[in-house]
Each structure stands twice: as structure tokens, then as C-alpha cells.
Amino acid sequence: MRKVSLGVLAVVLIAGAAWAGTMSVQVREVDVKSSPNYMSSSVGKLGFGSKVETSSEEGGWVRISQPAGWIPKTSITKRSVDMNTDQKFSGRGASHDETALAGKGFNPQVEAEYKRENPSMVLAYSKVDWLESQTVPLPALQAFASSGKLK
């Protein structure tokens, strides 16, 4: 029985070790959390294309070393994103790097051309910009969850 338990432990350790390595952030910006939970405090932010050293996975969250904390596994990819690791994106404006790297095909450059060809849609895009600007700070979300007896 003990041998089987050790074996199971070995499998778990080896599978966990498979997360050890370098990956890239594939979202515009991700909050690095102090523990694997959205409601935990933020210890920093990483921008699109940042390289992260990953070590283990737990319930959909991956532990990283710099800054030390956790990020959702869906926010990173094995695919290499070639850019300055310190580069960060903020807001909705498309930087040159974002233009170049947000996608192989559809990016802000193409959206800009689409808007030029469809001027009647410009106002609608500005409303989408407004919607994107309506963000919820973490403390407000924590308070909302707590007062609503939610997790």
C-alpha cells in the first residue's frame, strides 16, 4: 500500500514538474496573485508578451517566479512571443508593438482600416471603447462578493 502511495506521489510530482519552464503572457495584461484565487491580493502585473518562469499548476493557476505569485493558466502560452519582456500595454490604445504582435492577421491596424472603410461604424466602436473603460477594481469586487455572501 505504501509503495502504491509513493508511486501516486511520484506521478503527481512528475506531472507537476511538466509545468516547469518558460512561457509567454498571451493576454493584454494579467494580474499576478498572491494565491491561486481571483479574490486574493495582486502582487504585480505582467503585460502581453512577458516571459514567465513557471513551476507548478494548481486548479487552473500556474505558479510563477517573477514576481512570485500565481496567474491563470489560460493567460499564458508555450508559443513564443518575441518582444521586450518588460513591455507593458495599458489602456485600449494600440501601441506599435501591440499592432505588430496582437495577432498574425487581425489587429488594431486592420480594425483601423475597417473603420475607415465603414465610417458609419466609428460611433459604435467608440461605445465599445467606453464599455472597455468600465473596469471593476479588485477591492470593489471583493466587497461585492462578500456583501452578497458569494465566494
Added chain:
Amino acid sequence: MKKYIIVIILAVVSFVAVGAARAFDIGSAINAGVTGISKVAEASKEITPGEEHYIGRSIAAMVVNKYPLVQDAALTDYVNKVGLLVAYNSERPETYGGYHFGVVESAEANAFACPGGFIFVTTGMLKNVGTEDELATVLGHEVAHVAHRDGINAIKKSKWTDLGFYAAGQAAGKFSPDEVKQLTSVFSDVISDVGKKVMESGYSQSDEKKADASGVRYASSAGYDPNGIIAFLEAEQGKGVDAHRGPFASHPKTEARIKELKAEIEKESLSRQIADVRTSRYKQAVARR
């Protein structure tokens, strides 16, 4: 000794399997595995989260072009809080630009999920929804469409070829003006395909069933009562509302849908309590609409 050999084989198999998944692309592989839509997801894995975001922005623009966006910061804040708590409990809590929940003017009770995480509910929907828990389950259903990439999967196969051509042609840096024009033409076709799916024809019954099942799981994980969706559907049924019209045309019949949802909730033991405080704040938040 035999046991050791079995253990070692298991360990090696596990290592190779995980390693292979990683080599392919962990994000896509896990998403496809979790959602159980591997065949279609396979086809969509070449669309990056960044591209999905820009397609989603355009679909969102089409939605607000047809239905006026309610630019009420307090109401938008409330709907976003409910939606984010549900989305954070999905198997795809992070999208390129994050989830954004908005309210649009329409008397018809409806909701739209655009790729990348732009989700809209109509004022008619808010009028018909009675509690925060019901809203959470409705938003959970829409989040599931985003998490499952149902909108992106609506892009016709023929467009993949065009996309692949441009993807291969562009290593890094900006496109040339000619490339941008050609790519914009493909982009227009793509958002037309996805826009029709999101706003007119609706998703397949199979996609809807999966979204129903996932939606109640997300809402329950966030602490909401998943029975909210049943309360909402039963209320709609009681009013004699024709749920087979417009974007809901592809949804399974309401009676069958309720039956399947009840079975899913029972199977997963998802039930939770409705807190009065949530119902009160829902009524307060939507009172002005």
C-alpha cells in the same frame, strides 16, 4: 517489484502525455479538453486570443450599432460585477482584453456573447429577470459561449485558408498598405459570419446545451443558486413568451431545456441558497431601467 514497474510506467506515460500537451500548446489543448468541443476547437486554435479580441470588438460594435448601448456607469458596474464573478469561475477566466458586460436597449429579452468576452444583456432581459442569481445564470450561459469559443467556431472553413495565407506571409512588424486592404476584406467576411451567428441565427442546439450545463456550473462555483436559470425559464414559459424567435431560435425547447438543466444541477449537486441581500441589490440596480 512488479508494482514498481507499473508505477514507473505510469509516471513515464503521465510525463510524456503532459509534455506532449504542452508542446502542442497548453492553453488550447486544455481549453479543448475541458469544453469537450475538441474537433471544432482544433480548427480555431490558430486564432490567437489577440485576434479573437479584435474580432469580438467588431461584433460588439455591430451589437451596439443595432441596439443602443446603455451608458449608465452604475448599472454597467453592477452587471460587470455579477458577470466577472461568474466568468472567473469558468474554465477560461482570462481573455486577451478581459470580460466586459454591457446593457443594450431592446424590449426583447435577449443576450449576446461576442468572441473575446464582450457580453450584452438587453433591458428587456433585465426586466424579465427577477433576481441577481437569475442574472448570474443567464450571464453564465453567455460566458460559456465565450469560453467554448462558439463565436470563433462560426467562421467558415474557407476563411481559414485566407487567414493561413496572411499568417504565413507576415513574420513580424506591420502589414504593408496592400496587405492591410486584403486582410481587411477577409476581416469583413469573418465578422459578417460571426455577427450573423451571434445576432441572428444563434448557435447550434448542441452548443446551447453545453453552454447551459457550463453556465450553471460557473454560477454555482461563484456562490450563486444555479436554479436561477430554471426560475427565469419557467417565468418566461408562464408568460407564454415565444423562446424560439430571433437569436433564441436555435435554443432547445424550453421544457426540454428545463428538464436537462434540472438533471445537470442534480447530477453535479450544484444547488445553493439565494441570499435576500442579492435580490434586493438587483432590484435596486435595475430599478431605473
